[in-house]
Amino acid sequence: MVAADVLSADVFLRGSRRRLGGGAVVPLSAQFHCPHPTYPPHETHNHPALLTKLAFQSNNPHLTTMAGHSRWAKVKHYKGTIDVRRGKLFSKLTKEITVAAKLGGGDPNFNPRLRQAIATARGESMPVDNIERGIKKGTGELAGEVYEEMLYEAYGPGGVAILIEVATDNKNRSAAEIRLIFSENTGRLASPGSFAWMFHRKGVITITAAGISEDDVILTALDAGAEDVRSHDDFVEIITPPNASLEAVTKALEQAKIPIASSKLSYVPGNLAPVTDPQIAEQVLTLLEALDDHDDVQTVHANFDMAPELLAKTS
Numbered sequence: 001m002v003a004a005d006v007l008s009a010d011v012f013l014r015g016s017r018r019r020l021g022g023g024a025v026v027p028l029s030a031q032f033h034c035p036h037p038t039y040p041p042h043e044t045h046n047h048p049a050l051l052t053k054l055a056f057q058s059n060n061p062h063l064t065t066m067a068g069h070s071r072w073a074k075v076k077h078y079k080g081t082i083d084v085r086r087g088k089l090f091s092k093l094t095k096e097i098t099v100a101a102k103l104g105g106g107d108p109n110f111n112p113r114l115r116q117a118i119a120t121a122r123g124e125s126m127p128v129d130n131i132e133r134g135i136k137k138g139t140g141e142l143a144g145e146v147y148e149e150m151l152y153e154a155y156g157p158g159g160v161a162i163l164i165e166v167a168t169d170n171k172n173r174s175a176a177e178i179r180l181i182f183s184e185n186t187g188r189l190a191s192p193g194s195f196a197w198m199f200h201r202k203g204v205i206t207i208t209a210a211g212i213s214e215d216d217v218i219l220t221a222l223d224a225g226a227e228d229v230r231s232h233d234d235f236v237e238i239i240t241p242p243n244a245s246l247e248a249v250t251k252a253l254e255q256a257k258i259p260i261a262s263s264k265l266s267y268v269p270g271n272l273a274p275v276t277d278p279q280i281a282e283q284v285l286t287l288l289e290a291l292d293d294h295d296d297v298q299t300v301h302a303n304f305d306m307a308p309e310l311l312a313k314t315s
Helices: 048-059 061-082 086-104 112-123 128-139 171-184 214-223 245-255 278-292 308-313
Strands: 148-155 161-168 188-190 199-207 228-231 236-240 262-269 273-275 297-302 304-306
Touching: 086 112, 086 128, 086 161, 086 297, 112 128, 112 245, 112 262, 148 171, 161 171, 161 278, 171 188, 171 278, 199 245, 214 228, 214 236, 214 245, 236 245, 245 262, 262 297, 273 278, 278 297, 278 304, 278 308, 304 308
Parallel strands: 273 304
Antiparallel strands: 148 161, 148 188, 161 297, 199 236, 199 262, 228 236
């Protein structure tokens, strides 16, 4: 996930791309197209959770464009369980905590962004001492770097649109290094406002625990204000508005004793760029991985639409 809500893919599950079991493992935060699942009529009979979801989607057709997040989220989750470089992961999480504390204060009870950053860090088993140091650096109690947030827009191979969230203590250095990454990987930076409108700010909640009732997740999440619930083989993904609904849905799931793997803000693409050429696919994934590997890059989002067969063939 490159991965992916700001915390994303989202939970900074990162690592080098390599082939595993005949399939390709790829960078972590790009958004990826997957159609909403369809259910035969007989499967919805006496199935209140499915009826609730189908009725919700029918009344909210504009939300179907958000489906681009799902399949890539599955790839991100698979990769994250196998190949996570903890040092870089914790560095990015600490930076988010520091920025959140600086902007909104060190009390998570009155700072939703900090509260979310702490929850995500704990979900990644980040030591409490690291979290506390990050907060104190943000509030000025401890000396540390002063980070500035930036959002870059860029074009990748095949016309893929890319958003890069950066937190840096030297924006000139970061800009030069990111520009070099694009020049070396068949891409280029774009001017601000070029296509950021193509991405929608959303909350993304991931549930990975085995034995959790899908019906309970669907009913709880939609009742609490979620926009969509997407089920996969080994995890469930919940999409919420980017406002207080993310926290409301998170709290509702916690109260229902449904364990949450991650809960964060992300950019989800509305317009998708199809990638069908294997060479372009390889170039896109190589570029996203190079961006994701940069120390100042917090999260990378992309709007490509790639068939799973092509994804599996990309080494």
